[in-house]
Amino acid sequence: MKRTLSFLPNLITLLNLFFGCVAIVFALQGWILFAGYCIMLAAVFDFCDGLAARLLDAYSEVGKQLDSLADVVSFGVAPAAMLYKTLCTVLASQTAWDLDSLGWELFAFFPFVIVLFSALRLAKFNVDTRQADLFLGLPTPANALLIASFLMYARYHTALDVYITPLSISIAVVLLSALLVVEIPMLALKFKGLAWQPNRQRYCFIVVSVIIFTAVLFFEQEWMLAIVLIILLYILYSITLAVINKLCNIQTR
Numbered sequence: 001m002k003r004t005l006s007f008l009p010n011l012i013t014l015l016n017l018f019f020g021c022v023a024i025v026f027a028l029q030g031w032i033l034f035a036g037y038c039i040m041l042a043a044v045f046d047f048c049d050g051l052a053a054r055l056l057d058a059y060s061e062v063g064k065q066l067d068s069l070a071d072v073v074s075f076g077v078a079p080a081a082m083l084y085k086t087l088c089t090v091l092a093s094q095t096a097w098d099l100d101s102l103g104w105e106l107f108a109f110f111p112f113v114i115v116l117f118s119a120l121r122l123a124k125f126n127v128d129t130r131q132a133d134l135f136l137g138l139p140t141p142a143n144a145l146l147i148a149s150f151l152m153y154a155r156y157h158t159a160l161d162v163y164i165t166p167l168s169i170s171i172a173v174v175l176l177s178a179l180l181v182v183e184i185p186m187l188a189l190k191f192k193g194l195a196w197q198p199n200r201q202r203y204c205f206i207v208v209s210v211i212i213f214t215a216v217l218f219f220e221q222e223w224m225l226a227i228v229l230i231i232l233l234y235i236l237y238s239i240t241l242a243v244i245n246k247l248c249n250i251q252t253r
Helices: 004-008 006-027 032-056 061-092 099-108 110-129 140-156 158-163 166-181 194-216 224-253
Strands: 134-136 184-189
Touching: 004 110, 004 140, 006 032, 006 061, 006 184, 006 224, 032 099, 061 099, 061 140, 061 166, 110 166, 140 158, 140 224, 184 194, 184 224, 194 224
Parallel strands: none
Antiparallel strands: 134 184
């Protein structure tokens, strides 16, 4: 019985991988909303496999590597496929830059750079003992949810189409790829007990996230906007805190 239960976290991880694969298929078909929903389901299973492993004390090296492999697909390839399809759609309606059709087609693959940096991010995480209580760099699920949520929200608001250009997509790919691997300490929602003092930042972040989510719904906006705002706040907060700590360290020397 115990051996059967110990496989449960890996089974949940495989569900993460499954929905990541489905998201890629939906994205390449141009079904952006369905692809986004699948990435979100994958994120739920990614959270649950870690929770199950902690509750069952079922940690294993196989589970650790399987989780990373699943994350590369669900939070690397899947969001990149969404951006690829979006870029293909944008490029099909533009004739600027004087590029021939082959040039456009090759340029459309640029979003897959995110896959490379996602894989590097996950490989570094697996061997970096410093990331037990925090993350160094943007976690791949957060990156994927940011991309998926924005593209889903844009489907409901065509006025945003004017801002979704080859240049803006390229800038987003570069910035997000850099955030994945840059060693900026970022909050990890890994609770070790329910005490306030060691978890105060986590509790505060959850409260602010609930406020943002409530405000978005109050103003009758799609809930995807709340996810975009929460993740952007998470990034901004982490960068600001890192800069402040850096300045404080310089002053105390």
